[in-house]
Amino acid sequence: MLTRRQLLKIGGTTLGGVALGGSWARLAHAAASDMRFVFAYFSGGWDILLGLDPRDPVEFSSEDISATLIQPGYELLQNRPNAGLIRAGGLTFGPFIGELTRHADKMAVIRGMSMETLTHEAGRRRFITGKPPSGLLARGSSIATFLASKLGEDHPIPNLAIRVESYNVDQPSYATALAASGVPDLVRALRPAEPKLTPAEDGAIDALLAESARCNSALRSPAWRVAEASRLKAREMTTKNLAGLFDLTNNDALRTRYGVPAGAAGLGSPEAQAAMAAQAIMGNVSRAVSIEATSGLDTHFREWTTDQGPRQERGFNAIARLADHLAASEYQGTGQSWLDHTIIVGFSEFSRTPLINAREGRDHSLTNASFILGAGIRGGVTVGASSDVGMQPQPVDLATGRVDMGGQVPRPEHVLQTMLELAGISGDPDDLRVPPIRAMMR
Amino acid sequence: MKQLTLVLALSFACSEAKLPITPPGPTPSPTVSPSPSASPVDVPVGVGDPHGGVLIPPEPPPEVEPRARRRMDLDQLDHAIRQVTGGIGWTEMRGQTEVNLFVELAATLGKPDFLARTEEDLVPSAMFQKFLDDAARSSCQALMRDDPDRPTAARTFFIEAAPEDTLTNDREAVEKNLRALLLRFHGRRLAADDAGLEPWTWFFSRAEHTGISPAGTWRAVCVSLMTHPDFYLY
Numbered sequence: 001m002l003t004r005r006q007l008l009k010i011g012g013t014t015l016g017g018v019a020l021g022g023s024w025a026r027l028a029h030a031a032a033s034d035m036r037f038v039f040a041y042f043s044g045g046w047d048i049l050l051g052l053d054p055r056d057p058v059e060f061s062s063e064d065i066s067a068t069l070i071q072p073g074y075e076l077l078q079n080r081p082n083a084g085l086i087r088a089g090g091l092t093f094g095p096f097i098g099e100l101t102r103h104a105d106k107m108a109v110i111r112g113m114s115m116e117t118l119t120h121e122a123g124r125r126r127f128i129t130g131k132p133p134s135g136l137l138a139r140g141s142s143i144a145t146f147l148a149s150k151l152g153e154d155h156p157i158p159n160l161a162i163r164v165e166s167y168n169v170d171q172p173s174y175a176t177a178l179a180a181s182g183v184p185d186l187v188r189a190l191r192p193a194e195p196k197l198t199p200a201e202d203g204a205i206d207a208l209l210a211e212s213a214r215c216n217s218a219l220r221s222p223a224w225r226v227a228e229a230s231r232l233k234a235r236e237m238t239t240k241n242l243a244g245l246f247d248l249t250n251n252d253a254l255r256t257r258y259g260v261p262a263g264a265a266g267l268g269s270p271e272a273q274a275a276m277a278a279q280a281i282m283g284n285v286s287r288a289v290s291i292e293a294t295s296g297l298d299t300h301f302r303e304w305t306t307d308q309g310p311r312q313e314r315g316f317n318a319i320a321r322l323a324d325h326l327a328a329s330e331y332q333g334t335g336q337s338w339l340d341h342t343i344i345v346g347f348s349e350f351s352r353t354p355l356i357n358a359r360e361g362r363d364h365s366l367t368n369a370s371f372i373l374g375a376g377i378r379g380g381v382t383v384g385a386s387s388d389v390g391m392q393p394q395p396v397d398l399a400t401g402r403v404d405m406g407g408q409v410p411r412p413e414h415v416l417q418t419m420l421e422l423a424g425i426s427g428d429p430d431d432l433r434v435p436p437i438r439a440m441m442r
Numbered sequence: 443m444k445q446l447t448l449v450l451a452l453s454f455a456c457s458e459a460k461l462p463i464t465p466p467g468p469t470p471s472p473t474v475s476p477s478p479s480a481s482p483v484d485v486p487v488g489v490g491d492p493h494g495g496v497l498i499p500p501e502p503p504p505e506v507e508p509r510a511r512r513r514m515d516l517d518q519l520d521h522a523i524r525q526v527t528g529g530i531g532w533t534e535m536r537g538q539t540e541v542n543l544f545v546e547l548a549a550t551l552g553k554p555d556f557l558a559r560t561e562e563d564l565v566p567s568a569m570f571q572k573f574l575d576d577a578a579r580s581s582c583q584a585l586m587r588d589d590p591d592r593p594t595a596a597r598t599f600f601i602e603a604a605p606e607d608t609l610t611n612d613r614e615a616v617e618k619n620l621r622a623l624l625l626r627f628h629g630r631r632l633a634a635d636d637a638g639l640e641p642w643t644w645f646f647s648r649a650e651h652t653g654i655s656p657a658g659t660w661r662a663v664c665v666s667l668m669t670h671p672d673f674y675l676y
Binding site for chain 2: 178179189194195200203208209211213218226230
């Protein structure tokens, strides 16, 4: 069976992009339409020195801080004595990368990325949309919304977002995220409407609302049109018995697999959200799922020494278990795994300063990193690097991934464009205005 | 076939299509002379046509475009439901505590926490619609239970009709009650012969034809009124 990339290669080299039509184009589209996407948000601004962009504390010692402007500070971490670098699958990580090392061979890391902001909302919205916000207002739809719109409306909830913002400014309403603040709220939303009415009463209400929506005043109103589309979507969602799929309270096997903490509080945990993402993807409920992999990373004070690392690690572990689950599950009788058809991207709004402040914490830094793993990703690859003085963003040759002063400084939109390219969506229809990072594409 | 005929017979026209429409007048033309019988127009010196011809009539007032509809925020919606039901909200008893579900689900329904979110998401999304439906069913069920026992003057739903009234046994009471409910829930004051009433009488006809009990019909009317965009969009 030809892979999507093989098909595209054939189209690009022998038939030409324009000539790729008819059945070839349909085949290529079918392959692309098999992709799923998980966006894992690490909330608060992660310290990349502890995870994705570490420095060797021997090389970057305390004595040289004035020259390097980089302070790994691993010796200050209270719950990880003798913390050091971790190497796996050709990648080097900080001490709190956790179980994600298991997937290093399927993962690429982008370093030296510029967020161009030190504001939480602006950085988060920049990464979610691939466009610099206007002030704090998102300018454009979320990439998850865009992908859901391009991949079709066949799934019951094409775009699902738990504790992550989502925007739809220019895409069809079916692509709007079903957004919930936690797994319990999602389960409640997917249950049939309650209290129950008789089918005849339900039918009468539905008929009246549907007829009203066909009137001129309704058709002239964008809000009414969205409301009616949403009403129909809500009705569809609740008739598909999806609540049970996400109800972890009675699913001990899933809770154990992900390590979901006991009790109701556990249902809001990173582990529960990762489990929910797996259910949404493998249950064929959603094409794009956004979750908050962890939170509480905005450690300006002494909590950096105690909380930053463990919180990051908890998020990495949750994503690693999700990847384990996807990798161990066969994709619809093909002999391939679900991970072969899923891309997971991990991101945060920005990172933290390479120097520790006077309060034993780290402040905001616009230099960022990101990881992307799964389908079509060249594993064990590092794209770019932050500078060895002050960890500044640096330009990169997007084809080789090496630092190159003639290249481009990586930004979130490069990562998002790469995801679109991997989904078979070329030509920059989302107006990201940057090329993909081919260095991390297989 | 019989069902199809019933559906066709019961389908209603949009009320606004039947509203009396003022026929558009002739397009004012700046070159048409006033008729001899028209009153003279006072024109300040120097405003007339420099060529000594026809006076240019004053610009017609700009057409006022209706404002785009906007969804109520959660507080407004919670308040509006309590207002129309006479104090019944969307709540759930947990032990001895009455939990306001609009408060409990506020984050999911897009209310700002002023930490991660600073403005309310007012999109009438699928999540909003689902929970609006739940809220309407819950508060309408309580309203159907409580309202008949209230003193007549304090009733908010069975204002002009009784729970057992139908179009067949008391059309006038049903229509009067529907008009009262449309005023209460949607702020629309309708005359007895107003076309805007038609969808709701049609609703009653349909309910009778499909065998819904009178109590069930009124409950469904309540849920429809509350989930209708005229309730939560303004």
